[in-house]
Each structure stands twice: as structure tokens, then as C-alpha cells.
Amino acid sequence: xxxxxxxxxxxRLRATRVWKxxxxxGPALTNRTRSIxxxxxxxxHLMPAKVREQSLSVRATYYLGSIxxxxxALLAVTGILLMLYYHPAAPQAYLDMKDLRFVVSNGVFxxxxxxxxxxxxxxxxxxxxxxxxxxxxxxxxxxxxxVVGVVLLLLTLFLSYTGYLLPWDQxxxxxxxxxxxxxxxxxxxxxxxxxxxxxxxxVGENALLxxxxxxxxxxxxxxxxxxxxxxxxxxxxxxxxxxxxxx
Amino acid sequence: MxxxxxxxxxxxxxxxxxxxxxxxRRDFLNEISAAALGxxxxxxxxxxxxxxxxxxxxxxxxxxxxxxxxxxxxxxxTYIQDQQVYIVRTAEGFHAVSAVCTHLGCxxxxxxxxxxxxxxxxxxxxxxxxxxxxxxxPRSLPHFAIxxxxxxxxxxxxxxxxxxxxALRV
Numbered sequence: 001x002x003x004x005x006x007x008x009x010x011x012r013l014r015a016t017r018v019w020k021x022x023x024x025x026g027p028a029l030t031n032r033t034r035s036i037x038x039x040x041x042x043x044x045h046l047m048p049a050k051v052r053e054q055s056l057s058v059r060a061t062y063y064l065g066s067i068x069x070x071x072x073a074l075l076a077v078t079g080i081l082l083m084l085y086y087h088p089a090a091p092q093a094y095l096d097m098k099d100l101r102f103v104v105s106n107g108v109f110x111x112x113x114x115x116x117x118x119x120x121x122x123x124x125x126x127x128x129x130x131x132x133x134x135x136x137x138x139x140x141x142x143x144x145x146x147v148v149g150v151v152l153l154l155l156t157l158f159l160s161y162t163g164y165l166l167p168w169d170q171x172x173x174x175x176x177x178x179x180x181x182x183x184x185x186x187x188x189x190x191x192x193x194x195x196x197x198x199x200x201x202x203v204g205e206n207a208l209l210x211x212x213x214x215x216x217x218x219x220x221x222x223x224x225x226x227x228x229x230x231x232x233x234x235x236x237x238x239x240x241x242x243x244x245x246x247x
Numbered sequence: 248m249x250x251x252x253x254x255x256x257x258x259x260x261x262x263x264x265x266x267x268x269x270x271x272r273r274d275f276l277n278e279i280s281a282a283a284l285g286x287x288x289x290x291x292x293x294x295x296x297x298x299x300x301x302x303x304x305x306x307x308x309x310x311x312x313x314x315x316x317x318x319x320x321x322x323x324x325t326y327i328q329d330q331q332v333y334i335v336r337t338a339e340g341f342h343a344v345s346a347v348c349t350h351l352g353c354x355x356x357x358x359x360x361x362x363x364x365x366x367x368x369x370x371x372x373x374x375x376x377x378x379x380x381x382x383x384x385p386r387s388l389p390h391f392a393i394x395x396x397x398x399x400x401x402x403x404x405x406x407x408x409x410x411x412x413x414a415l416r417v
Contacts, residue, residue: 174353178368181352200304 055240064128071121078114088212093168125156137241145233155223162215313401316417324357340414343391343403344377350384
């Protein structure tokens with residue numbers, strides 16, 4: 001039997017010293033060793049050991065949080081690939097964006113994947129927020145995680161806004177001009193914040209470079225930390241909010 | 248073990264050393280190092296904030312020459328694209344009117360057929376002298392200081408705004 005041969009081979013592999021040194025355990029022969037394989041896995045460690053059956057149904061979440069996370073991961077991967085061809089300098093940025101569309105192999109596909117995913121992630125994050133709100137997910141013991149979620153919503157919007165300048169076309173330029181003028185309408189602090197954000201008085205090379213660093217390094221790092229806390233707290237707060245009548 | 252801890256606790260609270268002073272050597276060192284770290288941290292924040300604000304800017308200069316007054320006919324509005332300023336000449340004299348909309352910073356356009364300055368972004372309208380006709384702009388367009396250089400050229404200083412009524416007579 002082919003399957004039992006493969007099974008036996010994989011069990012022999014799991015018994016080897018190299019396998020044990022990497023995965024810290026031998027063959028998964030009993031329920032105990034099988035569950036230890038799950039509990040001791042870095043990539044599963046955010047998952048709870050047990051969940052309510054109701055929270056696994058599609059209607060409980062519509063997987064909106066997962067969709068937002070996978071879009072974030074997709075945006076990180078496509079964004080890093082786009083960085084290989086993009087120079088954050090005027091006017092080179094615009095030319096690089098055009099090259100990505102018309103010269104680089106599959107560049108238009110990657111750029112649009114990044115662009116469309118960025119649009120969808122805003123929709124997904126808002127939808128996620130409304131869904132959690134209408135299920136009462138802001139109530140104890142989830143208040144803190146609700147606040148973390150609001151911070152993540154703001155980070156998503158700020159990532160979206162900083163990315164908007166990077167094509168360095170007319171749309172980008174005027175959107176950032178208008179947006180930063182809205183910031184400067186804030187009393188007292190408005191003008192200094194606009195100056196620091198743009199690195200000058202108008203949307204120029206400094207602004208492009210600052211938005212690039214914010215978009216590619218600072219904001220994704222902060223978002224990754226908050227996403228980690230967000231996931232951890234879902235588990236520590238005892239899973240999803242289950243409505244009273246369905247418990 | 249438990250007994251030892253108990254007796255230790257008793258000597259600590261009732262010992263003669265702690266009665267002499269409320270602040271032990273360890274507490275003193277802890278507090279002074281926390282203060283030093285706090286000062287260093289505050290300094291790092293100040294230094295970094297200062298670093299974020301650029302000292303040299305490669306932006307168009309705020310003062311510029313707009314050529315000889317003879318270039319501008321009476322009752323005309325001329326747009327200086329590089330500086331985003333209108334040179335407005337009326338019967339009274341010269342005005343330098345900002346072309347940056349007071350709403351959200353878009354660049355307005357002079358419409359000769361309707362004799363209006365209009366903003367393409369959100370539809371604000373201004374008179375040729377910069378006076379606000381229609382919102383959403385909250386204010387009229389500001390006037391910049393305009394003067395003559397010794398060799399008879401118009402000089403506009405965008406750092407200084409002046410009253411609308413003030414005109415340069417040549």
C-alpha cells in the first residue's frame with residue numbers, strides 16, 4: 001500500500017535526530033503528542049486550545065478580521081516587491097510608477113494587486129468594525145481590544161493616505177496638498193504638524209520621502225505590533241462575543 | 248523557609264536602620280538612575296523632534312521680482328505661475344494677490360470672460376482684487392507686500408501680507 005509506505009516513511013523521518021532538533025518532538029503517535037505538536041507551534045500559538053462552536057460559524061465573523069489580516073499580509077508582500085523598482089524622489093517616482101505599469105514584467109499586475117488590495121482593506125476594516133459593533137464586541141471584557149481595533153482602523157487609513165502620494169502624479173499631489181491643509185486648520189498645533197509631516201511648507205521632495213518612510217517602515221511596524229496585541233487579546237478575553245440568546 | 252521569611256520581615260520593619268532614614272541606599276540609587284534615564288529619554292525626544300524639522304529648504308524663494316511695471320496694462324490680472332501670485336493693476340496702482348485658495352490650498356485660475364478668480368477644486372469664487380464672492384473659501388485671497396526696486400522693477404514679498412486697500416502707485 002502506497003499510503004502506508006508514505007506514512008511509515010514520514011514517521012521514520014519524525015523519529016530522526018534532525019527532525020527532533022527542529023520541531024522539538026518526535027512522531028505524533030498518540031493524541032497527546034498530536035496536540036503537543038499544535039500547542040508548541042509558533043504559527044499556531046495565537047490560536048486558543050478550545051473555542052465555542054458558535055464562534056466558528058461563518059455568520060459569527062464573516063471572517064472579516066482574517067480577511068483584513070490576509071490583505072495586510074498581501075499588501076506587505078506586494079509592497080516590498082514594488083519597492084525594488086521605486087525611487088522616492090521627484091520626478092523619478094512618477095517615472096518608476098509608469099515603468100511598473102508599462103515596462104516591468106508583471107509590474108502592472110503587482111501594482112494593481114497592491115492598489116486594489118489597499119482599497120479593499122479599507123472596506124474590510126470598516127466592515128469588520130461595524131460587524132463587531134453590532135454584535136456588541138466593544139462591551140466588557142473586550143473594551144481594550146475595541147480601542148486597539150480603533151487604532152488599527154486609524155493606522156489603515158493613514159497607511160492608505162501616505163501611499164496615495166507615492167505615484168507622484170497630479171491626483172497624489174493635490175490630494176496631499178488638500179489633506180495637509182486640513183491638518184493645518186487645527187488650532188495652534190496645525191501648522192507645526194503640517195511642517196513636520198511635509199518636511200517643508202509645500203508638497204515637495206521632502207514630503208515624498210517622509211511619506212515613503214512612513215508608508216513603508218514606520219506605519220507597517222506599528223500596525224504589526226497592534227495586530228499582534230489585537231489577536232492576543234481576542235484569545236485572552238475568552239474568544240468572540242457570543243450573543244446572550246445563543247450561548 | 249516560612250519561618251525565616253517571617254523573622255526577616257520583622258527585623259526589616261522594626262530594625263534600627265530603617266528607623267534612622269526612610270530612604271535606603273538601594274532606593275536612593277534606584278531613584279537617581281530612574282531620574283537620569285528620564286532626563287536622557289526626554290533629551291532624546293527633544294533632539295529627535297528638532298532633527299525632524301529641516302533647516303535648509305529647497306523651495307521657491309518667498310521674495311521675487313515681477314519685472315517692469317510697464318508690462319502690466321491698467322485693469323489687468325496677470326498670473327505668475329512659478330510664484331502662484333496674481334499681479335493686479337487697477338487705476339489706483341499695483342496689487343500682488345495670492346493665487347492659493349484660502350479653503351484647502353488649491354491654485355485658483357483667472358477667468359477673463361467672467362472677470363472672476365475661480366478655484367477648480369471646490370468652486371470658490373473671488374473678485375479680481377481677491378475679495379471673496381462665494382465659498383467654501385473662508386476668507387478673501389491675501390495681498391502680499393509689493394514695492395519697487397531701485398532699478399524700477401516690481402518686488403513682491405510673500406512673507407508679508409498687507410491690507411486690500413493698499414496699492415503701489417508708480
